[in-house]
Amino acid sequence: MADQIPNPKAERPAGGWGSLKSIARIYGDTSPTPAMLEELARQNKPKGFMCVSCAWPKPKNYHPFEFCENGAKATLSDLTSARCTPDFWNDHTVAELRDWKDHDLEHTGRLTHPLRYDAGADRYVETTWDEAFTAIGKVLKPLLRESVVFYSSGHAGLEASYLYALLARAYGNNNLPQSSNMCHETTSVALNQVIGSPVGTIVWEDLEKADAFFFFGQNPGTNSPRFLHPLQEAKKRGAKIVTFNPVIEQGLVSFVNPQSPVDMLTGRETAISDEYCQVQAGGDIAAILGLCKVVVEADDGAVAEGSARVLDIAFIEEHTTGFDTFVSAVRETAWADIERESGLTEAQIRRAGDIYVQAERVIGVYGMGLTQHSQGSLNIQMLVNLLLLRGNIGREGAGCCPVRGHSNVQGQRTVGIAEKTKLIPMDKLKALFDFDPPTEDGMTIVDAVKGLMAGKVKAFISLGGNLVRAVPDQKEMEAAWAAQDLTVMVSTKLNRSHLFPAKQAFILPCLSRLERDDQETGNQSVTTEDSFSHISGSIGKRPPASKHLKSELAIVAGLAKAVLEPNPRLTWDAWTGDYSLVRDLIERTYPKDFKDYNARMFEPGGFYRGNNAHERIWNTEQKKAVFTRPHRLNALSFEDADGRYRLVTMRSNDQFNTTIYGYSDRFRGIEGTRDIVLMSEGDIAAAGLREGQKVALVSDFGDGKRRSLPGLxxxxxxxxxxxxxxxxxxxxxxxxxxxxxALSKTPASKAIPVRIEA
Structure with a gap:
């Protein structure tokens, strides 16, 4: 639908010269080291390094350049020549920096020394690693175990992540929330209930065999641009692509391949979406139910005519449960209700449904546009319903494809960073390390934030991330964060979370994945898991940004030695000296997933740890895939009302999660600012507003708290x-x-109830 451009000022299409210009601009902003080209050539390849941006898979048959625009920006950012040394604090107080933009904090450069907060001077000051570890241990040892949280972003490799989870449990709790709590925890909960797998079911080869892709709330142009290559190839072989998204995302409209000389020289575009359905925020349940209705009606027609069934009856009878109840709901729901709740016409949904019916193999793709809703789990289970109707899970060219963000966010869960005890082989941990792991579930991010606000959480250890900036109720979170006894943040650069230090606060600077990690047995490798459950090795080659940096694993080991009582089975120094020993432990803990781990870690494309649902083995309570009867037609926790809007939060083309690389959102025609609110022309007129007017957004959640964002x-x-x-x-x-x-506690950031104050 290449004529559907969201803004006449926006650059089109995705990829092309615009992508290269954007990378060049970030190059100018960061002034990276001369090794940039060498590192980009190594990115996402065997014996190279795995991208620190998203978790998109690495193909076996890789391109000469196997990175995208966002991946290149992340690499340039890590390779910046700027340094944030202790001298920076001679000229700046913490209070002063709270007025800085996220972008400006990012561009102070790489942190070079471990830092301790000096409350009297309101500055961070240089400290030694031994002093930091000793002081942290002194605070943590007497605290109630349930009052301490061990948070992780999705960056750290599998080796450090395994030891981090071990540290938390040896300390005495399962308070291991992770960044997936804020994005794809809905996937883990919802998929597990209905197909018995917490992750997606497809592998790379399925992309090459699919006849159709159905996208829901996912933006490959900004969040996973390397996905556009297989989509372009799919279009060339005649596959169809259907998109459901409130916002028209340029990567799903058209694409110029920056690795194709012909495309670049001629400007030849590949039109991506055959149908682009702008569902209203929160309307996906109704839209998917409408697609299911088209399939059921087509099957009814086939039965009446005596022709081949549209439903995969053999699959449904052998592999599923709940079909009759679900189909009753489909038949009972009127098209008028579907149109009202989805914001789409029956004709639009029927055109999309016809594509689904005609395709033999379909992949359902989704992102946080499905997960971050009050009924996000139902969103995902409705997509599974659609796939199950025609047997589109567990066979070639078909399946469920959640697209993950952080590079190792899925892998960290795999090796034990999880707050739910049922996910962890506690018996194996007890046998391996001779201690009794705690048996009570730990805190999710929501639990941890509420615990902070109630004063019950006294210390927070953050293995990466920018949690204060990333969570809801940000203003209350800032005050609660600073009221703790201790905050410890493992970081590469300054971010807003550093600016609300606790009574004692430490910033522990770590190596980037691109940098050499020299330990007793030489330069170490780490591993990560991608969205398709493949494990890949990663080796850094660049000299560290500072001789004072430690690896994430070495930092975890240092904390453990300072905090835990001695245990001859917990050999932190040996593990720090040789990461292969940690991989042996991971294999012993999870033998099915990590068989021959050390020998296989550099296989092209990574080694597959397997997925039972991919093989049509359903580890659900019913031992079958489950159809879900929807109990409602929208994913909202509120009703529509005069003056109430559904706010979708989005990322720009110049950011990754909370990291802001610049102020260019070229696909939306927005340059030089992030202080905007996008509205339809009809809504602007109806509200008596005008384009360019400054307004405030005000929360309309209904709990009596005043939340506002002015100056937009x-x-x-x-x-x-x-x-x-x-x-x-x-x-x-x-x-x-x-x-x-309701099920996963993932924040509902894709339909926030707000009002507009002029």
Whole structure:
């Protein structure tokens, strides 16, 4: 649908010269080291390094350049020549830096020394590693075990992650929330209930055999641009692509391949979506039910005519349960209700449904546009319903494809960073390390934030991340974070979370994945897991940004030695000297997933740890795949009302999660600012506003708390009526910590109830 451009000022299409110009601009901003080209050539290849940005898989048959625009920006950012040394604090206080933008904090450069907060001077000051570890241990040892949280972003490799989870459990709790709590925990919970797998079911080869891709709330142009290559190849072989998204994302409209000389020289575009359905925020349940209705009606027609069934009856009878109940709901739901709740016409849904019916092999792709809703789990289970109707899970060219963000966010869960005890082989940990792991479930992110606000959480250890900026109720979180006894942040650069130090606070600077990690047995390798459950090795080659940096694993080991009582089975020094020993432990703990781990870690494309649902083995309670009867037609926790809008939070083309590389969102025609709110022309007129006017967004959650974000400029954009959009993480101040998915507690950031104050 290449004519559907969201803004006449926007650059089109995705990829092409615009992508190269954007990379060149970030190059100019960061002034990276001369090794940039060598590192980009090594990115996402065997014996190279695995991208520190998203978790998109690495193909066996890789391109000469196996990186995307965002991956290149992440690499340039790590290779910056800028350094944030202790001298930086001679000129700046913590209070002063709270007025800085996220982008400006990022561009102070790489942290070079371990730092301790000096409350009297309101500055961080240089400390030694031994002093930091000793002081941290002194605070943690007497604290109630349940009052300490061990958080992890999705960056650290599998080896450090395994030891981090071991540290927490040896300390005495399962308080191991992770960044997936804020994005794809809904996937882990919802998929597990209905197919018995917490992750997606497809592998790379399925992309090459699919006849159709159905996208829901996922933006490959900005968040996973390497996905556009297999989509372009799919279009060339005649596959169809259907997109459901409130916002028109340029990567799903058209694409110029920057690795194709012909495309680049001629500007030849590949049109991506055959149908682009701008569902209203929260309307996916109704839209998917409409697609299912098309399939069921087509099957009814086939039965009446005596022709081949549209439903895969053999699969449904052998492999599923709950079909009759679900189909009753499909038949009972009127098209008028589906249109009202989805914001789409029956004709639009029927065109999309016909593509699904005609395709033999379909992959359902989704992102946080499905997961971050009050009924996000139902969103995902409805997509599974659609796939099950025609047997599109567990066979070639078909399946469920959640697209993950952080590079190792899925892998960290695999090796034990999880707050739910049922996910962890506690008996094996007890046998391996001779201690009794705690048996009570730990805190999710929502639990931890509420614990902070209630004063019950006294210390927070963060293995990466920028949690204060990333969570809802940001203003309350800032105050609660600073009220703790201790904060410890393992980081490569400054971020906003550093600016609300606790009574004692430490910043522990770590190596980047691109840098050499020299230990007793030489330069160490680490591993990560991608969205398709493949494990890949990664080796850094660049000299560290500072001789004072430690690896994430070495930092975890240092903390453990300072905090835990001696245990001859916990050989932290040996593990630090040789990471292969940690991989042996992971294999012994998870033998099915990591068989011959050390020998296989550099296989092209990574080695597959397997997925039972991919083989049609359903590890559900019923031992079958489960059809889910929807109990509602929208994913909201609130009703529509006059003056109430559904706010979608979004990322720009120049950011990765909370990291802001610059101020260019070229696909939306927004340059030089992030202080905007996008609205349809109809909504602007109906509200008596004008384009360019400054307004405030005000939370309409209904709990009596005042949450507002002022100073936003109104911009006209092609959106469904009643749906507006603005940037994350700035909009986190508007979301309530209690506004989350009912099952997973993932914050509902894709339909926040707000009002507009002129």
């Amino acid at each position: 400029e109104v911009r006209a954009h092609k959106l469904p009526r009643g749906t507006i959009a603005a940037y994350y993480p700035e909009c986190n101040v508007l979301n309530a910590i209690d506004h989350h998915d």
